[in-house]
Amino acid sequence: MGVNQKVRIGMIGYQFMGKAHSHAYRDLSFYFDNPLKPELKVIAGRNEEAVKEAQEKMGWESYELDWKKVIARDDIDVIDIVTPNHTHAEIAIAAAKAGKHIITEKPLALTVEEAKEMLQAVEENGVKHMICHNYRFAPAVQYAKKLIEDGKIGRVYHYRANYLQDFIMDPNFPLVWRLKKEVSGSGALGDIGAHSIDLARFLIGEFAEVSGTMETFIKQRPVGEMTGGLNAKGNASEMGEVTVDDAVAFIARFENGALGTFEATRFAGGNRNKNKFEINGEKGSIRWDMENMNNLEVYFADDEEGVQGFRLINCTEEVHPYAGAYWPPGHIIGYEHTFIHLIDEFFRGIAEDYQPAPNFDDGVKNQIVLEAVEESSETKSWVPID
Structure with missing residues (x-):
């Protein structure tokens, strides 16, 4: 083109x-x-x-x-x-x-x-x-990827991820498509845990094995449907069975030797969209939280004694990925801009004839991890990622 x-x-x-x-x-x-x-x-x-x-x-x-x-x-x-x-x-x-x-x-x-x-x-x-x-396309996440690739935190020891929401905690929240296995595949695991899995693969590498558990806290709900966003309406006179997980927790080993802990739940009261990770390496650590998506917390072990600790980086400088397309430093962008960045990458792949990422190959690899976590919950054992 x-x-x-x-x-x-x-x-x-x-x-x-x-x-x-x-x-x-x-x-x-x-x-x-x-x-x-x-x-x-x-x-x-x-x-x-x-x-x-x-x-x-x-x-x-x-x-x-x-x-x-x-x-x-x-x-x-x-x-x-x-x-x-x-x-x-x-x-x-x-x-x-x-x-x-x-x-x-x-x-x-x-x-x-x-x-x-x-x-x-x-x-x-x-x-x-x-x-x-x-x-993946938040400037702070892209910058975290650069710091890791540049060796700023050295060998990675831990990847720690939580994705916490609370929008279905009310027992009267209806049985929408997201709560039916035949339509959604899984609950919190596939809906939000999939994002944590993809971020982990993007930032530190492939999974080697997982061990997890899943739980459904509310087994039946009024039949209903989505009405836009995460809102829904239901019929209190007709009940249906919830067939997916409300929450999942699992631990992981990565191919590079790092250990991972993951939690995804839609029952964490007060957390509207708390998608966060922490990465600990031999020379430093990195933290990110989607609810403050422009900020990256970084710790470097070689900082001068007495001033060591996590520093807060507002990733809105021109040196930060994508940030230069918007406003002067400190002028905040939002959730919607991550989609603009993804579409920009997609169109460049079409125009320049390369395969952009994340793509269907990433989707397959993420799906393999999702199924392994489900299998582990059922068998109560470690499951290797094939």
Whole structure:
């Protein structure tokens, strides 16, 4: 594709992540000199009234009620999948066979087998592909990656991750798709734990083995549906069984010898989106918390005695990844900008003919870890990552 060529987008789905992705497409060219320019051609969903409202509000040219019609259109270059997890594989494989580039929300699929089929489809058809682990693209996380690669903290000993939310703690919160295994694959593990797994792989390397446990605290809930974001409505007169985990905790060994501890829960009262990690190495440590996403805490063991300790770095200087595209130092960016950075990388991969990351290969590797944690919880044993 040439410089300033339009990339015509077809989005399947339109709710929480549809809003985040749409915003990223609309603002990409405002901040970044990307060689490709997004064109929001069509958005698809089953509820005509809701998808028409989303189309108008989020700036899409048209809407469809059948995702297959979007894939069949000749005026679409990219398929963006923001639907529930159980639909990812069918849509992505069809899109790959139609020669469309693909970006999809996480987790990649319901199972490792499905994920591998998706990877095979995109590789056989030569299309670019990404999975939307947007937290990789916070400037502070990118800078943490640079510090680690530059050897600033030396050999890594520990990776410590927590992803804490509380939005389903009310027993009357309804039985939405995120709480049904046949639709979501898993609960807190795949919904938010997948992000922690991807960040760990991105920052320090591949998993070697895991040992974990999972728990469902509330077994039955009123039947209901999502209404936008993480909000939902239910029918108190009809109850259904929760078939996924509410919380998961696991320990891990990495191929490089580091030890990892991971916790993901949607029952941590007061934590709206506490996605955080700490990395301890032989020469220093790094901390990050998504709720303060611009800040990175760094400790270096060779600091002068008496002033040692964690220093706070506000990653808004031009030296920090992506930060130079925005405002003067100290002028804060937000959650939505991580998606802009991911889309920028996706389009550069298309324009310059390289495979951007995280991609479906990362999705498969993440899925293998997710399934290993589930297996470990069932067997109460260590499970190697094959």
